[in-house]
Amino acid sequence: MYNLLITDDESEIRNGLSNYFPWHEFGYQVVGQACDGEEALAFIEKKPVDVLLCDIRMPSLSGIDVAERLYRQGSGVKVILLSGFKEFEYAQLAVQYGVKRYLTKPTKYVEIAEVFGHLRSEMDHERMPAPSPSASSAESGLADHTIEKVKAYLQDNLSAATLENAAKHVYLNPFYLSKFFKTKTGENFSDYVMNLRMHRAAELLKTTHCKTYEISEIVGYSNAKNFTRMFRSFFGVTPREYRNED
Template identity: 55%
Template sequence: MYKLLIADDEYEIRNGLSSYFPWESIGFEVVGQAADGVEILTFIEQQPVDVLLTDIRMPVMTGIQVAQHLFEHQANIKVVFLSGFQDFHYAQQAIAYGVNNYITKPTKYSELSDVFCKIKQLLDANQKPYLLPQLESSNDKIIDTIKKYVQSHYQNASLEGAAKLVHMNPYYISKYFKEKTGTNFSDYVVQVKMKKAAELLDDVQYKIYEISEMVGYSNSKNFTRTFRKTFGKSPREYRQEE
């Protein structure tokens, strides 16, 4: 449900709109009422609102001034004007401040319904562009977390360990990691191990079998085989060329 605030300086109008129109059936929840522009802004500061349905001519602060304030502060609120004054000048000002529609009094049921169905479509569309980047950002964080885990625990990094860290099923993580990076999880672990091994080979104080153990290989022959497959040469040859 999208949150709707209704504002009009006449109690009967704002209360009638709040109480007798089936807002929930078209996806809106009336979260409050306001009698003037100051009350509108005070309410919005305290509670998030998706849509504002407001009269234009109100005491203290007009609907136009409210729309201008929201526009200048880049508030993500759809505004619909409600007024008995069929004045093109007001409509022009409404467009300048990003107002979504202009409804004249007395309000017709069909007009109100049509306008707010369109508003809902706009909100739904905005929600999809907003959620997709958020989802992509979340996806990136998952991959980053897994990569950092492997880089920190390359000696004994496992699919099960990564899955526990991001609270996902190991089988799903395997497919997910491949889909997002183009690399199998196990291959990525090997890449990190071999990169670390190459760095350690630059330090002559470490023997090759020690480096094998340091990067998680208890069998130095397996280490040598994997290293050769990665770099096209044995660890000893790699060290001699450096």
């Protein structure tokens, strides 16, 4: 079992997270609650904690402040931030302190299960005394699953495909996902999305009667002129020229 500390300045949220989710089924035990960052750090100094689930905005110390202090101390505590939608960009700052994942409020069962399930797999791997073939296979499988999930999301949501939206879909920090995607695929996230958009646009030009501005919107360009410019740069011809080619 991994020791989990839950920190939020709202008692209702703390108690709800502590009691309504079956932590034991996922390999965790809630060892305490803290109402602010200072109390969380004090708790960690006295008792062993493996994971800190911490609200990003609190009086005194924010969740990012707590993550920074733990990072500076060389602590091995894994930090997962609770972030509201409006705090999403702010939460990205925490990647420099080792925060890879976050949960959005209001939290959902499936999101908690996925985030903490992945985290447990990572920690299990880290605790192994020496690498094994099976360990490498498990880690590789987890990475492949995440990348495939991102790719599937992009395929189905090209009109709204952004790094931030993809990161939300797999509960990862956007900056971390960007580096992770490059490491695992050898391709920049933005280049991958652009390739998807251009090839989808080319397909639509050949197989539908949609107008250029309609295809532009379908593949995620709100400005048709920008789309045409990008298409020409990518294929060497304009969308109209491409459609009329034999």
